[in-house]
Amino acid sequence: MNRSRIAPVVWLVGPSVLFMALLFGWPLIVGIGTAFTGDGLGRMVADPYFWPAVRNTLLLIVVLIPLQFALAVGMALLLRANPRFGGLYFYVWAIPLAVSDLAAGLVWLAVLTDRGYLNSVLAGLGLSPVPWLAFDNPVSLFVAVLVAELWRATALVLVIVVAGLQGIPKDYEEAAAVFGASPWQRLRHVVLPLLRPSLQVALILRTILAFQTFAVAQALTGQNFPLLVGETYRWYTVLQNPNVAAALAVVVLLVSMLTSVVYLRTLRAQS
Incomplete structure (x- = not known):
């Protein structure tokens, strides 16, 4: 390429590349350097909360x-059928998008605490209250965090899936129906393959954000249900050890990047 053509490209793209390198590259280098100094990795692995945090984070994401995605796709297909008051359904389902993580956690804390709304309903029915957030019941703690995150973050997937469905002409489904395809066959062989780019974006984005789950679990369970990002916060603010906090952040970064690469390769191989 002629130098006279390269120069404008450099002047146009160069400042953006430099800005991105300073904004993301330099903090990344400093964070990795901090993680490998002061025995941050050793203290991270030796921490009794580390492996439970890894287990809880991965279990939360897997479930x-x-x-x-099942809920989001189901709700999006319902909206695609143009039911009565469909617009109202969409806005109601999208309300959690406007609720912050901590606010969502506090809302569900008011529902699930010992004297919360749910136990009040049970008492009104003559039933004994249930300690939903008891520290010695890890199953109920997990279910509480799962339900709160499910309520809070499904709307993000729903918006992406609805946008993807709007780009799929209904002619394809109608043609498949003419040839005798059942609703399930149309969904599996027509809609979902055409929806794959949107699902791929939603899957990567939502998984990365799920690794960052913190405020909801912190509001509901405190230290009784440790997660990786929560441990990062604890080491940096409470224990005042940026080396271990940086090591935990590097773990979250590496796992998120590895998961994204696996998603991209798997979905690309299926396309």
């Missing part, structure tokens, strides 16, 4: 992501 949460499929449920969110």
